[in-house]
Amino acid sequence: MTAHLDESGPSPGQHIELVDDNPSSRHDGETSPGLRNSKGWDGKLRVPKSALLANPEALSDPEYSDEDNVIPGEEVAADEDLLDGEDPDTDEIICTHSRIQSIPALRLERFKKVARICLRQNLIQDIEGFSCLASTLHDLDLYDNLISHVRGLDDLVNLRSLDLSFNKIKHIKHISHLTNLTDLYLVANKISKIEGLSGLTKLRNLELGSNRIRELQNLDCLTALEELWVAKNKITSLAGLAGLPRLRLLSIQSNRIRDLSPLKDVPQLEELYISHNALETLEGLEHNTRLRVLEVSNNKIASLKGLGPLAELEELWASYNLIADFGELERELRDKTALTTVYLEGNLLQLRAPALYRNKVRLALPQVQQIDATMVRAG
Numbered sequence: 033m034t035a036h037l038d039e040s041g042p043s044p045g046q047h048i049e050l051v052d053d054n055p056s057s058r059h060d061g062e063t064s065p066g067l068r069n070s071k072g073w074d075g076k077l078r079v080p081k082s083a084l085l086a087n088p089e090a091l092s093d094p095e096y097s098d099e100d101n102v103i104p105g106e107e108v109a110a111d112e113d114l115l116d117g118e119d120p121d122t123d124e125i126i127c128t129h130s131r132i133q134s135i136p137a138l139r140l141e142r143f144k145k146v147a148r149i150c151l152r153q154n155l156i157q158d159i160e161g162f163s164c165l166a167s168t169l170h171d172l173d174l175y176d177n178l179i180s181h182v183r184g185l186d187d188l189v190n191l192r193s194l195d196l197s198f199n200k201i202k203h204i205k206h207i208s209h210l211t212n213l214t215d216l217y218l219v220a221n222k223i224s225k226i227e228g229l230s231g232l233t234k235l236r237n238l239e240l241g242s243n244r245i246r247e248l249q250n251l252d253c254l255t256a257l258e259e260l261w262v263a264k265n266k267i268t269s270l271a272g273l274a275g276l277p278r279l280r281l282l283s284i285q286s287n288r289i290r291d292l293s294p295l296k297d298v299p300q301l302e303e304l305y306i307s308h309n310a311l312e313t314l315e316g317l318e319h320n321t322r323l324r325v326l327e328v329s330n331n332k333i334a335s336l337k338g339l340g341p342l343a344e345l346e347e348l349w350a351s352y353n354l355i356a357d358f359g360e361l362e363r364e365l366r367d368k369t370a371l372t373t374v375y376l377e378g379n380l381l382q383l384r385a386p387a388l389y390r391n392k393v394r395l396a397l398p399q400v401q402q403i404d405a406t407m408v409r410a411g
Contacts, residue, residue: 111137121145123168129153135161141385144168152176159184166190173198175217182206197239204228218243219261226250240265241283248272263287263305270294285309285327292338294317307331307349315337328353329375336364346370351404352378362396373402 068339111134114127123145132138132154140146141164148171149162156177162169166187176198182205185191190211197219204223207213208231216235220242229235230253237259245265251257252275260276263285270289273279274297283305284300290309293316295301303325311331315338317323323342327349334354345368355361358381365371374397376382382389393403401409 114138115140115142118143124150127154131155133157140164147171149173155401163187185210193217196296208232219338229253237261251275261282282306295320319341324370325349336360339364343368344370347373349373349375350379351375354380356380356384358392358396361393366395366399369399371397371399374400375404377404387402 051335052266073102111132113133114130115125115138118125120142122143123141125143125146125148127138128150129152132151133156135151135156135158138161140149140161143165144167146165147168149169150171150173152173152175155175156174157179159174159179159182162172162184163186167190169188170190171193172188172191173195174191175195179196179199179201182196182201182203185194185206186209189210190212192212194207194210194213195215195217197217199221201218201221201223204218204226205228207216208228211231211234213232213235216232216239217239219239223240223243224245226240226248227243227250229238233256234256236256238254238257239261241261242264245262245267248262248267248270249261249272253298254276256278257276258278259281260273260279261283263283265286265287267284267289270284270292271294273282273294276298278300279298280301281303282301285305286308288310289306290311292306292311292314295304295316296319299319300322301320302322303318304323304339305325305327305392307327307329309331311328311333314333314336315326317326317338318341321341322344322348324344326339326342326345326347329349329351331353333350334356336350336355337360339348345365348365348371355376356379361376361381374393376389376393381392385392390403390406390408393400394408401407
């Protein structure tokens with residue numbers, strides 16, 4: 033078996049797919065040329081006639097066996113034996129890419145002090161067998177398995193971090209009782225609606241990227257939320273953030289946002305990542321005066337109007353838009369004394385005069401230390 037990287041998976045932690053490299057084991061009905069005869073697969077057919085063999089009898093004797101020279105294959109332990117070498121007093125169990133199917137078969141009740149379990153990239157379908165660790169378990173990572181339904185967490189009330197990313201979950205259910213959660217990861221599932229989060233009043237970080245979500249809703253209960261990651265969904269509006277008084281980071285890249293004005297409901301926002309949307313203007317950010325990082329690359333923005341009040345701006349990432357006016361660049365950004373980094377490549381002001389572009393940016397914004405990927409002066 034060979035592990036192949038699925039390039040659609042996010043980094044870090046790409047999805048791993050196991051693929052059988054043995055052509056004789058294909059199940060799609062396809063015949064491999066040269067590897068089958070009328071009696072089925074015969075490995076001897078791969079030996080060219082011109083080959084010099086140390087054991088030519090292997091071709092003529094159907095019962096030939098060279099047992100003395102057999103290289104033993106790697107034996108995969110059964111689930112029941114995987115943890116036999118672990119210290120009973122360990123506080124962490126990590127067992128990734130081990131083809132685990134049954135959590136109860138791991139006999140986790142042997143471990144009385146486990147605070148973190150990581151069973152990434154296995155074949156787990158059902159969340160079960162963790163109740164015996166309820167008093168100690170704080171961090172549960174089941175990233176990249178085959179889980180379709182969120183069940184089996186009833187007793188894990190001490191969990192602080194739960195990662196169910198890269199599974200097959202369609203609905204957020206049966207986690208609202210996990211009132212001590214601070215981090216919840218549900219990236220790359222099949223979720224179409226934000227729901228089932230009531231009770232998570234300590235949650236600080238919520239990751240829902242690469243799902244099928246169309247609307248920011250049912251977030252009002254998350255009064256402690258600081259970071260919301262919803263990139264690669266189908267969201268059309270920024271409405272729905274009003275109940276998040278502590279939100280400081282919003283990542284909503286690769287969606288369908290056109291209007292920034294609903295962000296007035298989160299004036300405390302410090303970082304906004306909204307590249308690859310449908311923005312044509314930056315107007316609507318006037319109330320977000322605490323923004324330090326603004327990422328608006330790959331939109332259709334022609335003007336920098338709207339950035340005037342953002343006195344604390346440190347980084348502006350605005351590559352591949354339609355910005356053309358160096359005068360406006362200076363008017364909107366020269367007074368931003370904290371501004372150290374600007375990315376403007378791929379805009380008209382760079383494409384029209386690439387040889388002069390960087391010097392013109394330096395003249396307009398002398399406080400800047402980095403233009404695109406180039407450092408222009410020491411900090």
